[in-house]
Amino acid sequence: MATTSALKQVLADTYALSLKTQNYHWNVTGMHFKTLHVMFEEQYDELAEAVDEIAERIRALGVKTPASFSKFSALTTIKDGNEEASARTMLEDLVVGHEHVIAALLHAKTTAAQNNDDVTEDIMIARLNAHQKTLWMLRATLAN
Ligand SMILES: [Fe+2]
Numbered sequence: 001m002a003t004t005s006a007l008k009q010v011l012a013d014t015y016a017l018s019l020k021t022q023n024y025h026w027n028v029t030g031m032h033f034k035t036l037h038v039m040f041e042e043q044y045d046e047l048a049e050a051v052d053e054i055a056e057r058i059r060a061l062g063v064k065t066p067a068s069f070s071k072f073s074a075l076t077t078i079k080d081g082n083e084e085a086s087a088r089t090m091l092e093d094l095v096v097g098h099e100h101v102i103a104a105l106l107h108a109k110t111t112a113a114q115n116n117d118d119v120t121e122d123i124m125i126a127r128l129n130a131h132q133k134t135l136w137m138l139r140a141t142l143a144n
Contacts, residue, residue, distance in 0.1 A: 001063065003061065003120055004058050004061050006104070007054060007108055008066055009104045009107070009108070010054055010101070010104045010105055010108050011055055011066065011072075012071070012074075012076040013076050013078055013100060013101045014047055015047075015072050016078035017047055017094075017100075018047035020078065020080070020081035020093070020097060021043045021047060021081075022040070023080075023083060025037055025044060027081075027084075028040065028087050029087065030086070033087075035141075036087055036091075039137065046130060046134070050127060050130065054123070054127075057120060057123055060119075061117075061120070078101075091138055095135060095142070098134055098138070101131055102128060102132070105124050105127050105128050108124050109121055109128070112124060
């Protein structure tokens with residue numbers, strides 16, 4: 001089913017971005033350590049909750065959900081985070097990651113609309129709002 005395929009892509013990308021954000025929560029360094037450490041924790045918490053909601057939407061549509069590192073890494077094109085990156089590069093990398101998930105969400109939203117699946121469309125719109133808000137915060141931090 002096209003909608004669940006699109007949702008699996010969103011799920012894998014969201015999971016990969018959550019893990020990358022947690023990587024940066026742990027490994028960020030520099031003068032802004034505390035601010036970024038806390039901000040990244042808020043962001044991966046939000047993403048981890050979203051992972052559960054997206055996976056359970058796939059199940060509600062009657063399909064088994066991917067749920068392993070090997071399946072997620074086969075689906076996603078988001079690259080692993082670099083533990084050695086500077087704080088600025090981490091922020092820039094997260095901007096790219098959120099833009100990537102937004103593209104997957106837009107595809108899933110369109111596919112859901114074509115299939116008259118209002119509930120999935122609504123979940124995708126809520127996720128777009130969350131990612132756009134996080135992008136604002138990441139970009140505002142980079143602007144300092
Ligand atoms: Fe922590």
